[in-house]
Amino acid sequence: MDKKEFKEKVADNEYDEVNVLQLFGLQDDVFMGGSVEICHRPCGHTDTKIFSQGIYENELISYIEDYCADCKRKIANTVEFIKQYIEWLYVDVAFLNDDMTHCRIMEGKKYTDYFKSNINLEKFAKANYKLNVIQLMKAVDLYIEDVVGKKEENGYTIKSVKVDMVCNRITHFRSKASISRRELAEKTEIAFKTIENYELGRTKLTSIPILNAMKISDALGIPPEFLV
Numbered sequence: 707m708d709k710k711e712f713k714e715k716v717a718d719n720e721y722d723e724v725n726v727l728q729l730f731g732l733q734d735d736v737f738m739g740g741s742v743e744i745c746h747r748p749c750g751h752t753d754t755k756i757f758s759q760g761i762y763e764n765e766l767i768s769y770i771e772d773y774c775a776d777c778k779r780k781i782a783n784t785v786e787f788i789k790q791y792i793e794w795l796y797v798d799v800a801f802l803n804d805d806m807t808h809c810r811i812m813e814g815k816k817y818t819d820y821f822k823s824n825i826n827l828e829k830f831a832k833a834n835y836k837l838n839v840i841q842l843m844k845a846v847d848l849y850i851e852d853v854v855g856k857k858e859e860n861g862y863t864i865k866s867v868k869v870d871m872v873c874n875r876i877t878h879f880r881s882k883a884s885i886s887r888r889e890l891a892e893k894t895e896i897a898f899k900t901i902e903n904y905e906l907g908r909t910k911l912t913s914i915p916i917l918n919a920m921k922i923s924d925a926l927g928i929p930p931e932f933l934v
């Protein structure tokens with residue numbers, strides 16, 4: 707495999723910033739030496755690997771594939787986080803068709819399904835990979851604001867996006883965790899009446915004390931950032 711072929715091969719993966727500086731002395735499938743510069747775009751980690759001794763083509767490929775392995779694991783976690791966050795947002799989408807008359811709210815469907823089918827989460831995570839989850843949440847929020855007015859492949863234009871209320875989201879994740887309101891109160895040692903007030907929307911999220919928000923997110927198995 708020559709330099710050009712090699713470049714094409716690695717261009718298929720996420721390391722489209724692989725720069726084959728030089729590879730020489732190819733004998734059968736062994737390169738006698740050379741250097742390759744790799745930049746992992748999502749994190750910006752750049753490295754130049756110099757091969758001074760013979761290296762097999764497959765060793766070189768696996769070196770590149772393992773490059774930034776830790777960072778790739780983080781990105782995988784980021785994808786999971788985004789999925790969970792979108793579920794947490796639990797948004798409804800209203801559509802208009804071409805003549806701008808028909809409006810359709812995604813009935814019985816969660817925004818999660820919409821989001822999943824319309825964007826590549828993996829790609830989104832790479833493009834918005836942030837160590838700070840708050841920044842990542844903001845990127846998702848921006849994306850959601852951005853879809854309004856955009857025409858979909860199905861011919862509909864997104865008229866509005868309604869983010870569900872926090873109180874419903876607490877109920878949603880509590881149901882998902884299969885625990886009752888009373889059990890949540892017991893687990894968190896928060897008064898039952900207080901939990902009830904949160905879920906019925908009698909208390910605004912901004913007024914939930916941080917300690918309670920932490921206890922609830924912990925009991926529901928969601929990141930505490932969702933509530934603060």
Ligand SMILES: [Zn+2]
Pocket residue numbers: 746748749750751774777778
């Ligand atoms: Zn990386």
